Amino acid sequence: MKILLLGKTGQVGGALTPLLRQLAGSAADEAVVTLGRADVDLSDAAALAQAVQRAQPSLIVNAAAHTAVDRAETESEVAFAINAVAPGVLAAQAAKLNALLVHYSTDYVFDGSQRTPYRESDPTHPLGVYGESKLAGEQMVQASGCRHLLLRTSWVYDSTGRNFLTTMLRLAKQHGKLRVVGDQHGSPTSAAMIAEASLQLIRSMLNQPAMQGGLYHLTAQGQTTWHGFAQAIMRKAGLDVPIEAITTADYPTPAKRPAYSVLDSSKLQREFNYRLPDWQQALDALPALSSQQAA
Numbered sequence: 001m002k003i004l005l006l007g008k009t010g011q012v013g014g015a016l017t018p019l020l021r022q023l024a025g026s027a028a029d030e031a032v033v034t035l036g037r038a039d040v041d042l043s044d045a046a047a048l049a050q051a052v053q054r055a056q057p058s059l060i061v062n063a064a065a066h067t068a069v070d071r072a073e074t075e076s077e078v079a080f081a082i083n084a085v086a087p088g089v090l091a092a093q094a095a096k097l098n099a100l101l102v103h104y105s106t107d108y109v110f111d112g113s114q115r116t117p118y119r120e121s122d123p124t125h126p127l128g129v130y131g132e133s134k135l136a137g138e139q140m141v142q143a144s145g146c147r148h149l150l151l152r153t154s155w156v157y158d159s160t161g162r163n164f165l166t167t168m169l170r171l172a173k174q175h176g177k178l179r180v181v182g183d184q185h186g187s188p189t190s191a192a193m194i195a196e197a198s199l200q201l202i203r204s205m206l207n208q209p210a211m212q213g214g215l216y217h218l219t220a221q222g223q224t225t226w227h228g229f230a231q232a233i234m235r236k237a238g239l240d241v242p243i244e245a246i247t248t249a250d251y252p253t254p255a256k257r258p259a260y261s262v263l264d265s266s267k268l269q270r271e272f273n274y275r276l277p278d279w280q281q282a283l284d285a286l287p288a289l290s291s292q293q294a295a
C-alpha cells in the first residue's frame with residue numbers, strides 16, 4: 001500500500017506521520033511519502049498533480065492548508081489556491097487512481113449563530129476568507145466523485161509548534177497574566193486526537209470497501225471558551241497566573257470569528273463505532289507542559 005501525506009510539518013501532519021508509517025506496515029519507508037512545502041507548493045496545481053502521479057498512492061492524506069485565519073483576509077487568492085484549488089487537484093487525482101482521499105476542514109464554515117452543536121447537514125455560512133476557502137475545498141472534494149473522508153475539526157492545538165496552547169504559555173511567561181476572549185465557544189481538539197481518530201477511520205474504510213465515507217465532524221467532546229481553554233492549559237502547566245475574560249470586541253482581529261462553533265460529532269461516532277474523548281481528557285493526556293514549550 002502506498003500512502004501520500006501532504007503537510008508533514010503541520011500539527012496534524014506531524015501527528016499523523018508515525019501512525020501512517022504503522023499503517024503501511026513493514027516496508028514503511030518506501031510505502032509512505034510525506035511532503036512539505038519545500039517538496040511541493042500547494043499553490044502550484046500542476047506541480048501538485050505531478051507529485052501525486054509520481055507517488056501513485058492508494059491513500060492520500062491532505063493535512064496541509066492555509067491556516068492563518070487573519071492573514072487570509074488580505075491573501076484571498078493564495079488562501080483559495082491552497083484551501084480550495086489544491087484539494088480539488090488531489091480529489092481529481094484520487095478519482096483517477098481510485099485512491100481514498102482524507103481531507104480536513106473547519107468549524108469556521110459556520111457563522112456561529114446557532115446555540116446547539118452544528119451537524120454536517122446544517123447550513124454553512126463562513127464569516128471570513130479562511131472559512132470560505134475551506135468550504136470551497138470541501139465542495140471540490142465532494143464534486144470529484146473520489147472516495148473520501150472529509151473531516152471538519154476545530155481549535156487544533158499541540159504541545160509544540162505555534163498554536164493557542166504554546167502562545168498562552170509564552171504570554172504567561174512574558175507577562176505573568178493573561179487577557180483571553182471569553183465569548184467564543186468551541187471544542188479544543190488536539191492534533192494527536194485527530195491523528196488517532198483519522199487512523200481508525202482510515203482502517204475502517206480500507207477494511208470495508210463498501211463504506212462510502214463522506215463528510216464528518218471530528219472534534220473532542222464538550223465545549224469551552226478560549227478563556228476556559230487558557231485556564232485549563234495553565235492548570236495543566238502548573239502555572240498560577242490571573243486570566244481576565246475579555247470580549248471579542250475588546251480584541252479586534254482582521255477576520256470575524258464565529259461566537260459559537262461547537263460541532264456535533266455523533267455521526268462519526270455512530271457510523272465508525274469510535275468514541276471521541278472529552279477535550280479536557282485529551283488535554284490531560286498530553287505529556288507534562290512547562291513554559292519551556294512556549295512559542
Ligand SMILES: NC(=O)c1ccc[n+]([C@@H]2O[C@H](COP(=O)([O-])OP(=O)(O)OC[C@H]3O[C@@H](n4cnc5c(N)ncnc54)[C@H](OP(=O)(O)O)[C@@H]3O)[C@@H](O)[C@H]2O)c1
Pocket residue numbers: 006007008009010011012013036037038040041042043062063064065066067082103104105106107134152153154155156157191
Ligand atoms: N489549526 C486549527 O485551529 C484548525 C481548526 C480547524 C480546522 N483545521 C484544519 O485542520 C487541518 C490541519 O491543520 P493544522 O492546524 O495541522 O495546520 P498547520 O499546523 O497550520 O499546518 C499547515 C500545513 O500546511 C502546510 N502548507 C501551508 N501552505 C502550504 C503551501 N503553499 N504548500 C505546501 N504546504 C503548505 C504547512 O507548511 P509550512 O510548515 O511550511 O508552513 C504545514 O505543513 C487543515 O485542513 C486546517 O484547515 C485547523
